[in-house]
Structures are given as structure tokens and as C-alpha cells.
Amino acid sequence: MRRCRRSMRGRNGTPPGYCRIARHSNRRGTRTRQRGTRRFLPRDAVEDEIERLHGALEAAASEVEFNRQQVADHLGEQYAAIFSAHLQMLRDRRLHEEIEEMIRERHYSPEYAVSRALRRYAKVFQSLEGQYMAERANDIFDIEKRILRNLLGASREELAQVTSPVLVLAHNLTPSETANLNPKFVLGMVTER
Amino acid sequence: MEMPVVKKTVVINNPQGMHMRPAELFARLAQSFESEIKVIRESLCVDAKSIMHVLTLGARQGTELTLQAHGADAEEVEAIAHLVDRDFETDETLSRGRSS
Secondary structure (H helix, E strand, O other): OOOOOOOOOOOOOOOOOOOOOOOHHHOOOOOOOOOOOOOEOOHHHHHHHHHHHHHHHHHHHHHHHHHHHHHHHHHOHHHHHHHHHHHHHHOOHHHHHHHHHHHHHHOEOHHHHHHHHHHHHHHHHHHOOOHHHHHHHHHHHHHHHHHHHHHHOOOOOHHHHOOOOEEEEEOOOOHHHHHOOOOOOEEEEEEOO | OOOOEEEEEEEOOOOOOOOHHHHHHHHHHHHOOOOEEEEEEOOEEEEOOOHHHHHHOOOOOOOEEEEEEEOOOHHHHHHHHHHHHOOOOOOOHHHOOOOO
16 A cells, blocks of 8 residues: 555654655556656557556545545544545546546546646636635645646655755645645745735 | 436525535535436536536525436435535434445
8 A cells, every 4th residue: 555655743753654655657567657748648558548547546545535534633523624525526436537538539648637627627616706716726736736746656745755844935835735744844834825 | 217307406505605515525425326416506517426516516605506316316315405404514414324
């Protein structure tokens, strides 16, 4: 299992399950992918890429489940609710169908398809009346980032990895980024939004 | 055999509207149905089992939604209406004794 990569306990005293974000893309096979933003796929790669998509979605979901549990344990269930919603989004069958269709019909790479599909929703949310829904676009960007990181096998999430006291200044912090801040080192944060 | 179609109209009452938490509970409950369930807001008609779809309705306080269930357990769509009526307050929402 690859869950468990982040811990509120920080780096020292790393629990046994801790690992750097591994190359998820190789989980289901030995094929090595080039990284980058290739948008289109050769026809015969479609099925493999759909499988890779599902691997990344599952990996992202188990990360969110881990976060949900951490937040529920430390802060209480009501604060973990946002992650239950993220989990639902990651497992949304309609979303899966939409992404798969882009891969199958338009031969988009999973990375490109994920961004296209999710950004479409973000746009709709931003167009809805009221501040609250517009802000939900942030949740979409949060899960987009998470899926892409799993697809691309990026090796770390810097903000979660700080090892000395810091102040975080950011344009914006997503719910996951906030939940993963290590309270031992993060003395404070300032966001623009 | 013709599957029953059941329609039910509900009004969103909670001040924040159909935000993340309600949408999550709503979609999760809908997923426990075998029936196909649509949520209709004026000209928009989406899949009740999809949190993404449900959120795109942008339902706010006072918004009227129609639930339309089609399938073997369509009659039980009342349970979803009930969830909305209770402003998404749950205790037994997710354990109303249905299997999957």
C-alpha cells in the first residue's frame, strides 16, 4: 500500500509506512513513461492509459482517505467532511466516464483529460451565483493537483515536507495543503484569498 | 416489466444551499439506489448519484428541485426527499437499512 506517505508527526520519528511519493505510474507494470505534458496518445496506448488513470485515481483516493482519517482523529469528524466530499469527487462515476471518453475518443493523455474534465467543472462552479460555490473551484483544483501528481509520479509535495520553522505566504492554500501543514514547523500562514 | 417512475419535489432550506457536505450526503444516498435518479432544476437535469453533477446545479436556499427515480426501488426516493427536508441533518441517513 502506498497510502501513509504523510504524517502529522513530521519527518523525525517517521512511521514505518512513510515513503516518498513513489512512481505510481509504474505500479501496474514496468513500463516507464516519459514525463511531461504530452497531450495525445497513439491509438494502441488507450487501454493502458485508462488503466493508468484508474491507478492514479485510486492512489489519490487512498491519500484523501488517509487525510480524512488524520483530520477526523485530530480535529473531529466535522472538519473531515470536506475530505469525504473530495473522496466522492474522486470516485464520481460521471467524472470517470467523462475523462475516459476523452482518452478513448479524443486520444487525450490521462493528464490532459483529467485537467480538461475538472477545469470544466471548476468553470461551472465559478459561474454559479454566490461566493461559496465559486470557492468550490478550489476543491476542484485540489483534487486535480492530487490526481496529476499521482499520474506524473512527482516525488514530493514541498509544503508538507518542511523541516524547520516557517511562515507560509501563499496566494491560496487548498484544503489538502492546509491539512498537510506540519503544525510543529508552520508558525503561521497568510493567504491572499 | 415496466419499471416505476416516481417524482418528488423538494425545496432546499438550509442557508448555505446545496454545498459540499449536503451534496456529498445527497449523492451518497442516491448511490444506494438501484434506480436511476435524476435531479431537475428548471431546465437542468443531472445524475443524482454524481456529486459533481449535483454541485453544478448551484442549488441555494429556496431552490426547488425535482427528484425523478426510475427503477425497481424508485418508490423509496422519499428517503432522499426526507434528507433534503431535514436540511441534511443526518444520523440515520446512511443506515436506513438498505443494502448497497
